[in-house]
Amino acid sequence: MSQKILIKVGTNVISKEDGTLDEKIMAEIVDQISQLKKQNLEIILITSGAVGAGKSLINLADKNLGKNADVIKRQILASAGQIKLMNLYLKFFGNHQYNCAQILVTKEDFRDRLHYLNMKNCLEALLKNEIVPVINENDVVSVTELMFTDNDELAGLIAAMLNVDTVIILTNVDGIFDQNPNNEGAKLLNKIDHKTNLEEFISPDKSSFGRGGMLTKSRIAQKLSLLGITTHIANGKRKNILLDLLKSSDSPATTFLPSKKLSSVKRWIAYSRGYEKGTVFINKCAEDIITSKSKAISLLPVGITKIEGDFEKGEIIKVKNEQGADIGFGMAQYSSEKAKEFLGQKGKRPLIHYDYFFLDL
Numbered sequence: 001m002s003q004k005i006l007i008k009v010g011t012n013v014i015s016k017e018d019g020t021l022d023e024k025i026m027a028e029i030v031d032q033i034s035q036l037k038k039q040n041l042e043i044i045l046i047t048s049g050a051v052g053a054g055k056s057l058i059n060l061a062d063k064n065l066g067k068n069a070d071v072i073k074r075q076i077l078a079s080a081g082q083i084k085l086m087n088l089y090l091k092f093f094g095n096h097q098y099n100c101a102q103i104l105v106t107k108e109d110f111r112d113r114l115h116y117l118n119m120k121n122c123l124e125a126l127l128k129n130e131i132v133p134v135i136n137e138n139d140v141v142s143v144t145e146l147m148f149t150d151n152d153e154l155a156g157l158i159a160a161m162l163n164v165d166t167v168i169i170l171t172n173v174d175g176i177f178d179q180n181p182n183n184e185g186a187k188l189l190n191k192i193d194h195k196t197n198l199e200e201f202i203s204p205d206k207s208s209f210g211r212g213g214m215l216t217k218s219r220i221a222q223k224l225s226l227l228g229i230t231t232h233i234a235n236g237k238r239k240n241i242l243l244d245l246l247k248s249s250d251s252p253a254t255t256f257l258p259s260k261k262l263s264s265v266k267r268w269i270a271y272s273r274g275y276e277k278g279t280v281f282i283n284k285c286a287e288d289i290i291t292s293k294s295k296a297i298s299l300l301p302v303g304i305t306k307i308e309g310d311f312e313k314g315e316i317i318k319v320k321n322e323q324g325a326d327i328g329f330g331m332a333q334y335s336s337e338k339a340k341e342f343l344g345q346k347g348k349r350p351l352i353h354y355d356y357f358f359l360d361l
Helices: 023-037 050-055 069-094 113-128 151-162 214-226 241-247 264-270 284-290 336-342
Strands: 004-009 042-047 099-105 131-137 166-171 230-235 254-256 278-282 304-309 316-320 326-331 357-359
Touching: 004 023, 004 151, 023 042, 023 069, 023 241, 042 069, 042 113, 042 151, 050 069, 069 099, 069 131, 099 113, 113 131, 113 151, 131 151, 151 166, 151 214, 151 264, 166 214, 166 241, 214 230, 214 254, 230 241, 264 326, 264 357, 278 284, 284 326, 304 336
Parallel strands: 004 042, 004 166, 042 131, 099 131, 166 230, 278 316
Antiparallel strands: 230 254, 278 304, 316 326, 326 357
């Protein structure tokens, strides 16, 4: 069975200082991906760059955009730039006799389990047919609450969906350092586990062109490691970084070590923050039991004190304690109507079975 590798290319990797596309870097990354495919690896590419591509095509005057000028400007640049971006990938992959396919997604595509599975089936079919999926957020229709935090979040969702073996997040630095990398004596953190407190090392500053920063990347990487996926943060501008990283553990990068792999359903649930249809509040006794980790426990109606929102069987719900702090996410085994009928009662079947619950502490 082929290994699946997901590569996420950040805006700062394939952008010049003026924000337009760096076609030379793009071509070099595709060259490396093509070499990896020859090693019988399945590659999924998450790419930013549509807005940057649009900047090289269109010069927009804000005065002509009216209200919500920033959002409209992004939409126009992305809609024009996405064509150029994909044409470049098509050309670069074609130089190596490989085909690629464009997939544009929004947050809505991950809310419904059936829609989620349809997208998963499409991506898996592309991989089986030796076609490289090139995935980007649909910036033309993604605004405000429909937007991902950035393409790092999208990469995490796709990685969990396809059960990839390795994720490589390419940015414009070598990885995570023990202090500001511009400081003398700053050391690269080569290996990190999911228990490391990253906020003591990382500045919350965002990158100059993209929406996310290193803290976002590291949180995504840490969550992926919790799902059992090895994740690297590396410098995409380094020559042959992809080839070197997968060949040698000594390559300059930060690697997040994986823990035990989760089932496909649990991976979907683990990435459900923001997609839940309702919330249940549980008492202290239920909280202590399901967070003990000594054994897997289902959530019974007897421990539920309040239910908010409407949900159906199979939809995602959030679990909170009495103080309103998040505990985890799970798949409802029946509707909110039935759950309210069983509220606080003994002897009723679980609202969330332990096989479909992800502890998010």
